[in-house]
Amino acid sequence: MSQTITHAFDAAGFDALLASQSEPDWLTTLRREAFEHAQAMQWPERRHEEWIRTDIRMFQLAKFGLPALKPSDCQLADTDQVHQLVQGVELGGRVETVDGCITKASLDEDLAAKGVVFGSLSEIAQSHPELVRPYLFTAFDPDHDKFAALHAAFMSGGQFLYVPRGVVVDRPLHIGSILTDGGTDTTHTLVVLEDGAEATLLHESNSTDSGNAGLHLGSIELVQKPGSHLRYVNLQEWGHKTYHFAQQKAVIDRDCSLQWTIAAMGSLLSKVNQSVDLIGPGAYSQVNGVMFTEARQHLAYHTLQHHKAESCRSDFLYKAAQQDKSRTVWRGMIKVDPAAQKTDGYQRNDNLVLSNHARADSIPGLEIEADDVRCTHGSTTAKVDEDQIFYARCRGFTRKEATRMIVTGFFQQIFDRITIESVREALGAAIARQVREYA
Amino acid sequence: MTHVLKIEDLHVSVGDKPILRGVNLTINHGETHALMGPNGSGKSTLGLAIMGHPGYEVTSGSITLDGKDVLEMGPDERARAGIFMAFQRPMAIPGVKMADFLRHATTNVRRPDRKEGEELIPMREFRKELREKMEHLRMDSEFARRYVNDGFSGGEMKRAEILQLAMLQPKFAVLDETDSGLDADAVRLASESIADIGHQKMGLLIITHHDKLLEHNPPEFTHVMLGGRLVETGGKELAVELHQHGYDRIRKAYPDAEALNQKLLAEDAEEALA
Numbered sequence: 098m099s100q101t102i103t104h105a106f107d108a109a110g111f112d113a114l115l116a117s118q119s120e121p122d123w124l125t126t127l128r129r130e131a132f133e134h135a136q137a138m139q140w141p142e143r144r145h146e147e148w149i150r151t152d153i154r155m156f157q158l159a160k161f162g163l164p165a166l167k168p169s170d171c172q173l174a175d176t177d178q179v180h181q182l183v184q185g186v187e188l189g190g191r192v193e194t195v196d197g198c199i200t201k202a203s204l205d206e207d208l209a210a211k212g213v214v215f216g217s218l219s220e221i222a223q224s225h226p227e228l229v230r231p232y233l234f235t236a237f238d239p240d241h242d243k244f245a246a247l248h249a250a251f252m253s254g255g256q257f258l259y260v261p262r263g264v265v266v267d268r269p270l271h272i273g274s275i276l277t278d279g280g281t282d283t284t285h286t287l288v289v290l291e292d293g294a295e296a297t298l299l300h301e302s303n304s305t306d307s308g309n310a311g312l313h314l315g316s317i318e319l320v321q322k323p324g325s326h327l328r329y330v331n332l333q334e335w336g337h338k339t340y341h342f343a344q345q346k347a348v349i350d351r352d353c354s355l356q357w358t359i360a361a362m363g364s365l366l367s368k369v370n371q372s373v374d375l376i377g378p379g380a381y382s383q384v385n386g387v388m389f390t391e392a393r394q395h396l397a398y399h400t401l402q403h404h405k406a407e408s409c410r411s412d413f414l415y416k417a418a419q420q421d422k423s424r425t426v427w428r429g430m431i432k433v434d435p436a437a438q439k440t441d442g443y444q445r446n447d448n449l450v451l452s453n454h455a456r457a458d459s460i461p462g463l464e465i466e467a468d469d470v471r472c473t474h475g476s477t478t479a480k481v482d483e484d485q486i487f488y489a490r491c492r493g494f495t496r497k498e499a500t501r502m503i504v505t506g507f508f509q510q511i512f513d514r515i516t517i518e519s520v521r522e523a524l525g526a527a528i529a530r531q532v533r534e535y536a
Numbered sequence: 537m538t539h540v541l542k543i544e545d546l547h548v549s550v551g552d553k554p555i556l557r558g559v560n561l562t563i564n565h566g567e568t569h570a571l572m573g574p575n576g577s578g579k580s581t582l583g584l585a586i587m588g589h590p591g592y593e594v595t596s597g598s599i600t601l602d603g604k605d606v607l608e609m610g611p612d613e614r615a616r617a618g619i620f621m622a623f624q625r626p627m628a629i630p631g632v633k634m635a636d637f638l639r640h641a642t643t644n645v646r647r648p649d650r651k652e653g654e655e656l657i658p659m660r661e662f663r664k665e666l667r668e669k670m671e672h673l674r675m676d677s678e679f680a681r682r683y684v685n686d687g688f689s690g691g692e693m694k695r696a697e698i699l700q701l702a703m704l705q706p707k708f709a710v711l712d713e714t715d716s717g718l719d720a721d722a723v724r725l726a727s728e729s730i731a732d733i734g735h736q737k738m739g740l741l742i743i744t745h746h747d748k749l750l751e752h753n754p755p756e757f758t759h760v761m762l763g764g765r766l767v768e769t770g771g772k773e774l775a776v777e778l779h780q781h782g783y784d785r786i787r788k789a790y791p792d793a794e795a796l797n798q799k800l801l802a803e804d805a806e807e808a809l810a
């Protein structure tokens with residue numbers, strides 16, 4: 098790790114953080130409360146259902162400092178070079194961060210003129226508190242666990258997108274979060290779409306080098322008002338010694354659609370809770386998840402599709418491939434409240450285990466309290482089929498080429514659901530990079 | 537020089553179960569051989585052993601192509617050397633488009649020395665050729681965009697195998713029941729296509745239970761397999777006889793082979809029950 102720790106995740110660090118900010122009082126109050134809770138909370142119990150498969154004994158918060166408190170202490174990195182979702186895409190705006198410091202923020206004038214707001218969360222919390230305050234921490238729960246509370250207390254350099262009623266953002270917006278070696282990122286992303294608004298947000302997280310250590314304590318909140326449509330893409334390629342703890346949650350109202358694509362490739366250990374609350378009739382959420390792991394990576398995704406209103410549809414598909422000694426955990430839950438009649442819920446997780454030492458845990462779950470619903474779930478875990486390999490070899494493919502092709506084909510079902518070309522390409526390239534040299 | 541695929545005293549086991557018990561067969565380039573025999577006699581096993589399926593162990597004997605030891609080669613090297621098999625039951629590869637699969641396959645087979653990662657045949661050139669071949673085989677162009685054998689009907693799979701034969705242009709091809717599971721029209725189309733693509737242009741080993749395929753591709757030789765051995769070899773008229781009268785004469789004439797065949801079938805039935 099290249100960085101020395103100036104401020105730690107402790108009381109002194111917290112005071113220094115508050116002293117360095119000029120944010121509104123209501124936000125400071127939220128932070129203080131979260132910090133008190135964090136201090137009072139224990140680290141998750143090993144026996145806790147959410148952590149029973151994810152061992153964090155090696156994780157030491159004390160090894161990481163706070164993100165830089167002064168702009169002059171911010172690290173610089175060539176962000177364009179590491180971003181992949183922007184190739185050949187005409188963007189409407191960009192927000193870039195390095196170790197949680199905002200290094201670039203731009204929004205096309207025509208969009209700004211329509212009332213779209215996109216940029217640094219902490220700056221906008223000062224300049225437009227009326228846009229931020231009603232929504233911040235409404236989807237995200239700082240009391241979920243100690244990681245969530247720490248995030249809420251120490252968040253910095255977040256991003257905020259607001260799209261007013263009826264406004265269609267016709268070009269994708271981009272968020273790039275970068276970690277330097279040993280860096281910390283406590284980014285909070287808040288997206289608010291008013292009634293009938295539409296947007297596409299491409300969000301990618303990278304380390305400056307794939308071997309980097311680092312800490313990401315993050316959260317994403319997506320708030321969608323009735324009839325709004327959001328396509329949201331997360332490409333996570335943190336360095337392979339990075340810890341990634343995140344709460345990612347959407348709350349979508351009547352007749353909304355949300356297409357949420359997650360590709361998780363990086364980090365040493367990830368523990369992510371991803372959930373979508375469907376709170377108004379006719380809401381639809383599609384989630385496409387890709388995990389591809391190697392070495393000793395451990396990626397745990399806990400998904401929740403919570404139907405709180407009637408006649409909503411949710412469709413979650415996670416596909417994961419595991420190499421070397423890596424492991425993924427997927428634990429899904431469809432929750433249907435008594436009021437959520439006519440729910441159509443689907444969840445599926447397919448795993449392709451590419452090594453004898455790799456492991457995939459797949460735990461689907463249903464909790465249904467309404468009687469007129471259709472909920473289905475599925476889970477498969479398999480190795481690459483030797484008969485498929487033989488067939489391809491009979492057509493001239495080497496074993497390695499055959500394996501690559503089969504792995505790519507395995508993920509194709511996800512690609513087929515993604516409607517953004519640059520995302521399909523970036524994902525395809527990311528997967529191709531990840532495929533090991535098979536003997 | 538005429539290419540020769542030569543199989544000598546081939547013994548093949550699956551696990552510790554002997555299936556082929558000394559097969560001898562020489563196919564010259566341009567010749568058509570019919571391989572007939574009752575179910576379970578070992579016809580598919582011979583094809584899979586020729587391709588190098590890892591589950592089919594050659595316990596003795598040899599397979600050579602123009603004098604080169606085929607048994608030393610992996611299945612992909614055999615394919616690149618010009619050996620092909622149209623499978624009785626082809627595998628599905630979900631998520632991989634027929635066109636992408638074939639482009640890669642065609643490149644590797646045409647450029648046997650190609651290293652992994654080197655360029656494939658230019659997309660344009662390949663698409664044009666594929667389209668022509670598919671039109672010729674009266675296949676819908678949408679076929680190329682479908683995933684390899686994924687959700688294909690039995691007939692579609694067989695036609696896809698023929699398309700691969702057409703694209704890869706091997707020196708030798710084993711066609712394992714490429715005419716089964718098809719309706720009468722489709723059998724005729726398949727028979728004509730194979731005659732067009734392969735008859736006298738390749739060395740063909742045709743495994744079939746029907747007569748149409750052989751009418752369009754008259755064999756110089758007909759071999760009858762029973763109990764893992766080729767018990768009889770004749771000309772075209774032997775195929776005609778077997779089509780008309782079945783295997784009763786053969787079973788009676790070769791009681792030892794028939795006993796082995798029955799034994800294997802009985803074991804299959806046992807395994808199916810277990």
Ligand SMILES: Nc1ncnc2c1ncn2[C@@H]1O[C@H](COP(=O)(O)OP(=O)(O)O)[C@@H](O)[C@H]1O
Nearest residue numbers: 550555574575576577578579580581800801804
């Ligand atoms: N993979 C296998 N595992 C077990 N037995 C097999 C396998 N393949 C072939 N056999 C056995 O070998 C015998 C010949 O099979 P096969 O070559 O498929 O016959 P044919 O194609 O002539 O019908 C059968 O008894 C069959 O059960």
Ligand SMILES: [Mg+2]
Nearest residue numbers: 579580581624
């Ligand atoms: Mg057979």
